[in-house]
Amino acid sequence: MNSDSIAEILAPFWRTDDGRTASERAADFGIDLSLIEENLRLTPEQRIDQNQSALDLVTSLQEARD
């Protein structure tokens, strides 16, 4: 698949004039909206901490595999 084909597939998701809500568009794209809902219950600092924890886990897994 070339980059033009990918752009063509993604084009509908860039639009905001298709009558769909942002949630509908994101769900159709395959985004798990429950993850966003969970994040919105956190403070910005807690979200940053969560990002760091996930990064630490990824790093640990990568180091374990190497």
Added chain:
Amino acid sequence: MENLKNLVVQLGKSDCRFVIVGGFGVAASGSSLLTRDVDVACDMSPENLSRAWQALEQLHPVHRMTPARLPFTRKQAESGTLKNLYLATDLGQIDLLGEIKGIGSFDECLKNSEPVVIDGTAIRILTLDALILAKRAMGRPKDLHAVLELEVIRERRQKT
């Protein structure tokens, strides 16, 4: 050890004028996407870059785009010639950018930012609307996921 939060706080505790843009701001806004670096819009004046250098010096900043990964020096910071900086530090990667596509100069970013307290330090982050504008302006496939999540977050905020 990579620690983006401490990297941002280190810069935030200095008098350096900057605004968080990009993935770190997207994550702080509630997106589920992970980020492995920090992008900031920065006042690229020699005076301000000198402050950035002082804040980052102990983290051994190097120009990560150069093959030899040469150190970022005070002399360079104060040269008045830098438009963007792409650094690697002991705490992770940070890009200091003079202009943000879709928003504009550092001053425009500052106007479109809001404070967020991280580890007791007030850090300015692009507003949700500005993050969406910037990501839309980038227009890469990887930006689309962030745009879609940020627009869901905006929709949720508008409902409450």
